[in-house]
Amino acid sequence: MELLFLGTGAGTPSRQRNVTSIALNLHGVRSRCWLFDCGEGTQHQMMRSSVKSGKIEKIFITHLHGDHIFGLPGLLTSRSMNGISDTMTIYGPKGIRSFVETTLSLSGSWLTFPLEIVEIEAGEVFNDEHFRVTAYPLTHPVECYGFRIEEHDKPGALDAERLLADGIKPGALFQQLKLGKTVTMEDGRVVEGKAYLGPATKGVTLAIFGDTSPTPAASELAAGADVMVHEATLEAAMEEKANGRGHSSTVQAAMAAKQAGAKRLIVTHLSSRYLREDSERLLAECREIFPNTEMAHDFSVFRL
Numbered sequence: 001m002e003l004l005f006l007g008t009g010a011g012t013p014s015r016q017r018n019v020t021s022i023a024l025n026l027h028g029v030r031s032r033c034w035l036f037d038c039g040e041g042t043q044h045q046m047m048r049s050s051v052k053s054g055k056i057e058k059i060f061i062t063h064l065h066g067d068h069i070f071g072l073p074g075l076l077t078s079r080s081m082n083g084i085s086d087t088m089t090i091y092g093p094k095g096i097r098s099f100v101e102t103t104l105s106l107s108g109s110w111l112t113f114p115l116e117i118v119e120i121e122a123g124e125v126f127n128d129e130h131f132r133v134t135a136y137p138l139t140h141p142v143e144c145y146g147f148r149i150e151e152h153d154k155p156g157a158l159d160a161e162r163l164l165a166d167g168i169k170p171g172a173l174f175q176q177l178k179l180g181k182t183v184t185m186e187d188g189r190v191v192e193g194k195a196y197l198g199p200a201t202k203g204v205t206l207a208i209f210g211d212t213s214p215t216p217a218a219s220e221l222a223a224g225a226d227v228m229v230h231e232a233t234l235e236a237a238m239e240e241k242a243n244g245r246g247h248s249s250t251v252q253a254a255m256a257a258k259q260a261g262a263k264r265l266i267v268t269h270l271s272s273r274y275l276r277e278d279s280e281r282l283l284a285e286c287r288e289i290f291p292n293t294e295m296a297h298d299f300s301v302f303r304l
């Protein structure tokens, strides 16, 4: 899996940072992409990256502020003009349905693919064969969520050599054994799949925050996460201003990662007041508290 940042700026686009959108490329897991937020211009950023709109399976919207959703109508209609027919699901707070349906109907737009819109509340968003996604409420002037994405542990590889040595021939049985099931053979022998599986691989856990001032939900949302993505809108000296608008400072993002026991922190959602040359200073503020911090820039890729 990898995280590709399409936009890393807060509020308004700047020459160096577009407004928020993060792509999670699932690659091997199911060759699909999930988007987290879709600020204005996200489809333009996609054209300059490896993200293809046809591959987007789900879009998670943290909150309805414009810098997180104004890219949605354009992205959806372009996807249709490209003739994509795969279903897409949008998850977001109450109101996301009205926003999408209103913009599409007022502009006389139509979609070539089934679009599901799920208005979420705090709690489990979905749980399928690969992932469990849970929404946590954050502290922001409008309803806003952070998402905890837990990949299920992957079963270990089947020891085919040992199976053959024990006289169990490849075929349909192997598929059952691979799933760890117990199978009765034609000769009456009972074979336990689990006995032939290597150690399971631990699934990856990600915590992707929406906009927030320091919030009690952080410790659970990001508990032990392999990667935590958190906003750092302003520098430490401007903490009060950041918090007054429902945002966090660099140091507060790092504190949240430390308290949650996250393994790695990526900060994003930087104010447009900051230029590229400010990055080192802002990053240093985070690293003083949480050394394993990186800063996302537009088109940054982080492998998980």
Ligand code: ZN
Residues within 6 Å of the ligand: 063, 065, 140, 211
């Ligand atoms: Zn916001």
